[in-house]
Amino acid sequence: MAMASTSPATLERATALLARLVAFPSVSSTPNLPLIQWVAEELTKAGVHSQILPSPDQEGKANLIATLGPQKEGGVVLSGHTDVVPVSEQAWESDPFLLTEKDGKLYGRGTCDMKGFLASVLAVLSSTKTAQKTAELRRPIHVVLTYDEEVGCFGAPHAIRALQEQAAPACVVVGEPSLMKPISGHKSIAIYETRVAGFSGHSCDTRQGVSAVMTAARLVAKLGEMQVQEQRQQDERFDPPWTSVHVGVIKGGTAVNIIAPSCSFLWDLRALPEGDEQALPRAFAAWHQEQILPAMRAVHAGCSIETHAKAMVTSLRPEVDSSAERLVRKLTGDNRHRYVSYVTEAGQYQRAGIAAIVCGPGSIEQAHKANEFLTKDQLAESCSFVEKIVADCCKD
Numbered sequence: 001m002a003m004a005s006t007s008p009a010t011l012e013r014a015t016a017l018l019a020r021l022v023a024f025p026s027v028s029s030t031p032n033l034p035l036i037q038w039v040a041e042e043l044t045k046a047g048v049h050s051q052i053l054p055s056p057d058q059e060g061k062a063n064l065i066a067t068l069g070p071q072k073e074g075g076v077v078l079s080g081h082t083d084v085v086p087v088s089e090q091a092w093e094s095d096p097f098l099l100t101e102k103d104g105k106l107y108g109r110g111t112c113d114m115k116g117f118l119a120s121v122l123a124v125l126s127s128t129k130t131a132q133k134t135a136e137l138r139r140p141i142h143v144v145l146t147y148d149e150e151v152g153c154f155g156a157p158h159a160i161r162a163l164q165e166q167a168a169p170a171c172v173v174v175g176e177p178s179l180m181k182p183i184s185g186h187k188s189i190a191i192y193e194t195r196v197a198g199f200s201g202h203s204c205d206t207r208q209g210v211s212a213v214m215t216a217a218r219l220v221a222k223l224g225e226m227q228v229q230e231q232r233q234q235d236e237r238f239d240p241p242w243t244s245v246h247v248g249v250i251k252g253g254t255a256v257n258i259i260a261p262s263c264s265f266l267w268d269l270r271a272l273p274e275g276d277e278q279a280l281p282r283a284f285a286a287w288h289q290e291q292i293l294p295a296m297r298a299v300h301a302g303c304s305i306e307t308h309a310k311a312m313v314t315s316l317r318p319e320v321d322s323s324a325e326r327l328v329r330k331l332t333g334d335n336r337h338r339y340v341s342y343v344t345e346a347g348q349y350q351r352a353g354i355a356a357i358v359c360g361p362g363s364i365e366q367a368h369k370a371n372e373f374l375t376k377d378q379l380a381e382s383c384s385f386v387e388k389i390v391a392d393c394c395k396d
């Protein structure tokens with residue numbers, strides 16, 4: 001169903017705001033505070049009060065929370081992250097931090113993931129039309145901008161906690177790229193590092209040492225076997241329809257003729273929402289403690305195998321009749337259920353008791369790639385979606 005389109009003036013303003021947002025090279029490894037401060041100033045100009053919430057553990061990083069309407073429970077949150085993925089080693093045809101328009105498409109890093117959504121939210125909420133309606137809002141609209149989503153969704157939990165303490169919202173729309181179609185569920189992701197400490201020696205007599213590299217190879221092979229077992233449990237709503245395991249990086253050893261003293265590898269686990277997200281790591285640890293470690297320790301007591309989680313982002317469990325689902329389906333007229341394998345902050349809201357759904361402009365196909373773009377049509381659709389949320393929050 002096509003949405004009623006926003007006014008040309010709002011679209012123009014959203015495009016200008018997107019250009020400013022893209023011009024902040026807010027790659028996750030760098031501070032996002034300049035962008036956050038600029039947004040706060042823009043909101044102040046429009047008479048919208050906002051709070052900057054500095055990261056408790058990282059300098060130069062902050063979340064932002066703004067509220068329109070009454071300070072009370074039951075509001076709607078519009079949430080997005082401000083960080084973007086790097087552009088290094090990508091072949092861009094234009095400057096990634098300079099919004100470039102061509103054939104109805106807006107090119108730039110973060111246009112679809114997900115500064116386009118932020119631009120539409122800011123354009124609508126800071127418009128004079130919305131300012132006139134603020135007094136009519138029956139429920140509050142909260143804007144949440146987060147940091148460090150792309151590296152493990154580290155910012156959102158702080159913002160969610162602050163929001164809950166002020167006025168518990170009823171639901172949240174996380175505007176990750178979905179071509180403005182509601183997404184009801186996604187998998188979780190956990191990133192682990194497994195470190196193997198072996199015992200070094202000359203490779204002419206391998207009985208005297210424990211090769212960390214060879215041990216790690218067995219552990220990686222075990223994860224491969226566990227992946228095959230996982231494929232027996234399928235949930236056809238997801239693609240691939242099982243919990244997946246992948247080892248992406250492995251490092252170890254010093255020379256071909258030295259028994260490797262250490263080896264470590266990074267792996268991720270993307271689990272289906274309904275299962276136990278910790279089951280596989282637990283089974284993996286139990287297996288290597290019982291089956292691998294004793295023989296290593298028989299050679300040298302200092303040998304060890306340790307796995308620790310580097311990042312963990314919870315899944316979004318489908319809740320077909322939640323207030324977030326009802327709101328977005330009413331506004332988009334779209335009643336199909338969709339499930340994805342990428343991760344968003346929506347699951348973190350859901351675990352905090354706030355009904356969540358993903359719906360935002362642009363396609364995930366363009367995210368994280370060179371020449372990332374958002375069509376002007378999608379930006380316009382996102383603006384009219386936010387306008388509809390404002391109108392809906394004015395009704396009882």
Ligand SMILES: [Zn+2]
Pocket residue numbers: 081113114149176177
């Ligand atoms: Zn994103």
